Amino acid sequence: MSEDQSANSPLVPRRTIRSFVRREGRMTPSQERALEELWPRYGVEAGEGALDLAALFASTNPVYLEIGFGMGDSLLALARRYPERNYLGIEVHRPGVGRLLNLAAQHGVQNLRVMSADAVEVLTKNIPGDALDGIYLFFPDPWHKKRHHKRRIVQPAFTHLIARKLKHGGVFHMATDWEHYAHWSLEILNHTPGLKNLAPDDGFASNQGDRPPTKFERRGLKLGHGVWDLMFSRV
DSSP, X not given: OOHHHHHTOTTSOOOOOOSOOOOOOOOOHXXXXXXXXXXXXXXXXXXXXXXXXXXXXXXXXXXXXXXXXXXXXXXXXXXXXXXXXXXXXXXXXXXXXXXXXXXXXXXXXXXXXXXXXXXXXXXXXXXXXXXEEEXXXXXXXXXXXXXXXXXXXXXXXXXXXXXXXXXXXXXXXXEESOHHHHHHHHHHHHTOTTXXXXXXXXXXXXXXTTXXXXXXXXXXXXXXXXXXXEEEEEO
């Protein structure tokens, strides 16, 4: 493998590089108030130690984690659809956090908690091993330029971390509308010890599972854009 090929191979280990750029955007007064008034109810500070998930939710129900929930629509839909599950969302975009807090309060959602921190750091420091029944990564930043591929969150170190945090039988579910990123992620995940592709041909999932469709996704499908789902279980 040449030096150039090695630099762009998804299987080559990399030093830790953040997969996001913090873009605050303008917050509405409602979102500002939500962060002030509702964070004590739904918010979780990262800190340095492992979270007691049963104490955090005041229940022993299964816990599902969404990485990068954006404006919160999918996470809220899941929390409302499955009240017998607990959901923890991570997002660094503060307007999205504020919006989700408002929606959760409006709908009286009890099984939802939110963190505003780097997802890899949260997984490393705050989530115990063998703790999660599911991890969602829906439409992460594809960093489509070749020189930015190193910023993609899906890297071998990340998928190894995912495998350690899932319970046996727990599922990692990813979706992307960038075909190159889909194949990049599929190669990495298929080579991750402890994870098994749920597609019979070790390819992409044939359905979207319990992932709620987004407005962005529906618009893209009308324009002929593809969406690729990947589902892997911890063995």
